[in-house]
Amino acid sequence: MPELSLVPIPSTDFDRWQNELIEGYALEHTRAGTWDASHALAAAREEFARLLPQGAGTPGHTIRFLNDPQTGHDVGTVWLFVSPDQSGGQRRGLFVYWVGVDAPFRGKGYGRAAMELIEREARHAGVGSIALHVFAENKVALELYRSCGFEETSFSMRKLLGASGKESKDSAPPGSPSP
Numbered sequence: 001m002p003e004l005s006l007v008p009i010p011s012t013d014f015d016r017w018q019n020e021l022i023e024g025y026a027l028e029h030t031r032a033g034t035w036d037a038s039h040a041l042a043a044a045r046e047e048f049a050r051l052l053p054q055g056a057g058t059p060g061h062t063i064r065f066l067n068d069p070q071t072g073h074d075v076g077t078v079w080l081f082v083s084p085d086q087s088g089g090q091r092r093g094l095f096v097y098w099v100g101v102d103a104p105f106r107g108k109g110y111g112r113a114a115m116e117l118i119e120r121e122a123r124h125a126g127v128g129s130i131a132l133h134v135f136a137e138n139k140v141a142l143e144l145y146r147s148c149g150f151e152e153t154s155f156s157m158r159k160l161l162g163a164s165g166k167e168s169k170d171s172a173p174p175g176s177p178s179p
Contacts (some may be wrong), residue, residue: 001109004066004117014056028135075110076101082125094122096132115148
């Protein structure tokens with residue numbers, strides 16, 4: 001498995017990375033049905049502005065390239081946040097806002113290497129846990145995270161009702177009158 005290191009992202013690359021991530025995040029929320037497509041991009045921009053008010057220099061946040069020192073290639077990016085404990089300054093946990101391996105480097109062990117690097121970073125920061133969010137549609141990431149020891153902590157679910165937006169007779173709640 002490749003070894004990875006974290007390399008700072010130059011400000012010009014940060015702006016491009018953030019714009020691409022915002023667009024992808026809006027699309028994922030639209031696919032998941034949590035945001036309407038007509039306002040998803042604006043909602044994603046608003047969320048990023050709230051999370052990163054000082055861009056890459058926002059305190060507590062680490063945004064870096066994943067670099068393979070053997071090849072010299074940047075193979076992806078990570079966005080990590082170490083949250084302080086609300087009760088007295090100890091580090092509570094590390095949240096992975098983003099971990100991504102660029103398309104040409106997928107399937108070569110970089111995803112697992114990135115997760116191991118993140119775990120080392122978390123231990124170095126003295127945190128007790130690592131958390132992340134993954135969209136259910138991303139089966140490859142789900143399997144990777146599970147194989148790295150992550151466990152599901154909650155689920156959001158939905159049921160599509162079809163183009164008319166009306167439930168069929170078969171989907172009526174028990175004990176409700178039939179149409």
